[in-house]
Amino acid sequence: MTPEELSACIAAEINAARNEGQLHLDGDIPAVKIERPRSREHGDWATNVAMQLAKRAGMPPRDLATLLAGRLEGVAGIAQVEVAGPGFINIRLSAGAAGELARTIVEQAERYGSSQAGAGTTVNLEYVSANPTGPIHIGGARWAAVGDTLARILSFTGANVVREYYFNDHGNQINHFSESLLAAALGRETPEDGYGGTYISDIAQQVISQELAAGHPDPRTLPETEAQEVFRAGGVELMFAEIKNSLADFRAEFDVFFHEQSLHDSGAVAAAIEKLRERGVIYEEDNAVWLRSTDFGDDKDRVIVKSDGETAYFAGDIAYYLDKRHRGADHAVYMLGADHHGYIGRMYAMARAFGDTAGKGGNMEILIGQLVNLKRDGVLVRMSKRAGTVVTLEDLVEAVGVDAARYSLVRASVDTTLELDLNVLASHTNDNPVYYVQYAHARTANVARNAAEHGVRRADAFTPELLEQADSDLIGQLARFPEVISLAAANREPHRVARYLEELAGAYHTWYGKARVTPRADEEVSDLHRTRLWVNDATRQVLANGLHLLGVSAPEKM
Numbered sequence: 001m002t003p004e005e006l007s008a009c010i011a012a013e014i015n016a017a018r019n020e021g022q023l024h025l026d027g028d029i030p031a032v033k034i035e036r037p038r039s040r041e042h043g044d045w046a047t048n049v050a051m052q053l054a055k056r057a058g059m060p061p062r063d064l065a066t067l068l069a070g071r072l073e074g075v076a077g078i079a080q081v082e083v084a085g086p087g088f089i090n091i092r093l094s095a096g097a098a099g100e101l102a103r104t105i106v107e108q109a110e111r112y113g114s115s116q117a118g119a120g121t122t123v124n125l126e127y128v129s130a131n132p133t134g135p136i137h138i139g140g141a142r143w144a145a146v147g148d149t150l151a152r153i154l155s156f157t158g159a160n161v162v163r164e165y166y167f168n169d170h171g172n173q174i175n176h177f178s179e180s181l182l183a184a185a186l187g188r189e190t191p192e193d194g195y196g197g198t199y200i201s202d203i204a205q206q207v208i209s210q211e212l213a214a215g216h217p218d219p220r221t222l223p224e225t226e227a228q229e230v231f232r233a234g235g236v237e238l239m240f241a242e243i244k245n246s247l248a249d250f251r252a253e254f255d256v257f258f259h260e261q262s263l264h265d266s267g268a269v270a271a272a273i274e275k276l277r278e279r280g281v282i283y284e285e286d287n288a289v290w291l292r293s294t295d296f297g298d299d300k301d302r303v304i305v306k307s308d309g310e311t312a313y314f315a316g317d318i319a320y321y322l323d324k325r326h327r328g329a330d331h332a333v334y335m336l337g338a339d340h341h342g343y344i345g346r347m348y349a350m351a352r353a354f355g356d357t358a359g360k361g362g363n364m365e366i367l368i369g370q371l372v373n374l375k376r377d378g379v380l381v382r383m384s385k386r387a388g389t390v391v392t393l394e395d396l397v398e399a400v401g402v403d404a405a406r407y408s409l410v411r412a413s414v415d416t417t418l419e420l421d422l423n424v425l426a427s428h429t430n431d432n433p434v435y436y437v438q439y440a441h442a443r444t445a446n447v448a449r450n451a452a453e454h455g456v457r458r459a460d461a462f463t464p465e466l467l468e469q470a471d472s473d474l475i476g477q478l479a480r481f482p483e484v485i486s487l488a489a490a491n492r493e494p495h496r497v498a499r500y501l502e503e504l505a506g507a508y509h510t511w512y513g514k515a516r517v518t519p520r521a522d523e524e525v526s527d528l529h530r531t532r533l534w535v536n537d538a539t540r541q542v543l544a545n546g547l548h549l550l551g552v553s554a555p556e557k558m
Helices: 003-019 049-057 062-070 095-111 138-156 172-185 198-213 224-250 260-265 268-278 314-327 337-353 391-401 402-410 433-453 468-479 482-491 495-514 528-548
Strands: 045-046 078-084 088-093 120-124 160-167 256-259 282-285 287-292 302-305 329-336 365-369 370-377 380-381 418-421
Touching: 003 049, 003 062, 003 088, 003 482, 049 062, 049 370, 062 078, 062 088, 062 256, 078 282, 095 433, 095 468, 095 528, 120 138, 120 391, 138 160, 138 329, 138 365, 138 370, 138 482, 138 495, 138 528, 172 198, 198 224, 224 260, 224 391, 256 260, 260 268, 260 287, 260 314, 260 468, 268 282, 268 302, 268 314, 287 337, 302 314, 302 337, 314 329, 314 337, 329 337, 337 365, 337 418, 391 402, 402 433, 433 495, 433 528, 468 482, 468 495, 468 528, 482 528, 495 528
Parallel strands: 120 160, 120 329, 160 256, 329 365, 370 418
Antiparallel strands: 045 088, 078 088, 282 287, 287 302, 370 380
């Protein structure tokens, strides 16, 4: 019996009690939430539905729980029901009913844990969005791993997810970038506010080579203003391509690469400002145009057109959000770095100024990610060989590989500073969490291979009533997977999946030491062996499903 089946069973008993006059309850019955008790001694599952409905039913919660417990005791597959505390209902399934989940998982395969909870909604998920002025730094790498994982999880729960990268190709940072390229090409010092590192010299040389190959003059011989434009166009294009390739190699794919410059070129910025003017939420003062953002929760009003007639950077944000909504985004989720924390108030106020909702579950949601620190041999790693001033995505992947990099960046909540030990992540020991989980998957595959060699086949028998406590403990962990996915999606917390996989790997390793899938030399193959193969293969499937959501490989051998 799966948690979903148990939830439906309890709802059916509530309806039956109402129809039979035992329970006086008006209105619809809410979804019955099923959870694992903190201690397995209290049973396999627990629900607080009696406490939820007691007031509407006009009964003390414990009395309602007692009524429902009495009805559930007669349901096939339920071995024991107890009322605890103020009205919790603790349920223990029969071995056969609990074991049925193994077959369900194997049969559902890649679909196990998925749902349609997000069906009918479009989520525009913007992440990484680094300036096109250098390689992706380690903070951007965290967003690449977390953002891609969250996109996979949301899709797994039925949402239509648009993965978007916002290129900040409008403004002074591009000017500084092109000036740095020209300086490198001419052998000059890096200009003030410019960009350093060998990658600047590399790109400058590529621009020169491309221009010469196309039959154009060497840009170093052009007047400085003209030369800078050549390096701007060629350098930005090359940097874009490199960023895209780096992300693809990191298994972070995007549906849309949106250019900030297009908002200004298309007139979208002016149109967005006019939309706010029509809503009566902007005013003019000191020759500037202001958004009345304090009316919508901000700590001060914000300039959107400066006194010199130039639009403020915030005006681009306004147009960009409106563009996302016009493209059908029900939820525009922004994943931003720690340096953008002070930006939340004005962004949420802007969304509300358009009549939208903001915050968790709103039309606009902002997630802030904290910093990442790398250590090797106990010493902080601060600089890249190539970028000069920061550690890059490529540096991390070169040191530990894509699997370890992605997994380690996802397994902690994004609102906490993350410290990674490169020595641990490069090791093949249980101290390395990704190795620990991947090894569990490889072990399930090895058990399946050994079972085949000994003539143990799933097709020959499935008798879950033969399973023992060690099997039930592992199956209990497998049953948690759909709930973990649901919470990870709803709370935008993909780290829950990684932490769950580590717990599941631990449960599997424990089970492996207690339960045999293959017979000993003096034993015949039994139905218990065959049924345990179902449990082994169900574990393999859940580990594979979870690793896929994290964008991490599930090896068959290690």
